[in-house]
Amino acid sequence: MSPLIHLNSHFSFSLSLSCNFNYKPFTPSKNLNFSRLLIRATGTIPETSPDITPATEEPPSIWFAFVSSVLLPDGTPDVHRRSACGGQKLRDIMLDSNIDLYGPYAQPLSNCAGGGTCATCMVEVIEGKELLNPRTDKEMEKLKRKPKNWRLACQTTVGNPDSRGLVVIQQLPEWKAHEWSYEK
Template identity: 65%
Template sequence: MGVLQLNYPCLSSPTLPSNLCYNTKTHKCLTFTNHLNFSKGRIRAVETISGRESEAISLEAEKVEAAEMEEEEGEEEPPSIDFAFVSPVLLPDGSPDIHYRSACGGQKLRDVMLDSNIDLYGPYARALLNCGGGGTCGTCLVEVVAGKELLSPRTDKEKEALKKKPKTWRLACQTKVGKEDTRGQVVIQRMPEWKAHEWDK
């Protein structure tokens, strides 16, 4: 336990003043609520800690820090799906132009793309040139390069609209991506009918 020393030369029997505040939980804080002015100076409080008490305090601080780190590690990120949207036009150096986004599952692919500011419709982006998600115009075509297991099966509207298209092509407005707790990665080729390269299957 700490030793309290009162360094004041004219006090013959040192006693603690009533306005001294001592924090008994941490054993670290000794303060006066106001300064006591005497004729020759002020009372000073000095705290000394033994070696064992110092070790105990440092061990306690380490335990608190370790507990805080465990709490931070225990907090997991909410489930999400990582998307890579590939542009149909290559960059000047010939590499693909890829935009990365993350979104929670359970949404339509069209909504994910529009909410993430990914160009879905290209030249059909104006109001009267697409059906706005009804599944009748076929202008929201995408190609699923990877992650098709995370997507819902083709709907009847897709089967009708994509009869002569490759099986990897989907209508973004009809395609639901995973569930709310799904994690994974999906690679989507935008506007596959105008893409400048072929994917290796």
């Protein structure tokens, strides 16, 4: 007996057995010898349509490096790298990417949910200031005694849909307990 397994590109298979039963009922648990098992992969490569041309260029996106306010156990900054399409609020990008934005202010009713009135979404822009919109009136009011590179994530729009570049963000700058420098 020589069993044959056919695998296709969808990871389903069929088992073919060729043997003579000669009056004995076939029971796979006793008669199947896996040491002589032959496996043959079958499938086809899908043909491409002449109407579809492969994309040779990546769509525009902005790369982000979000630096946590606490260090890792080895003493290095905890950096999370993400990418997103431009034209979005920085707050939305951070929340959609599961980046800690509010830290100790994350409890319900502790922040204004993007209204620009509480200043709990403050971030420090280390690199990529040229990709951000100018400070809004709400930011000027809330951040008047803060450094010029501090922004409210809920008021900051990053680029436009066809922008490309890198933005480095220090999360929770008022809680930062270390000094570091960004190196490309």
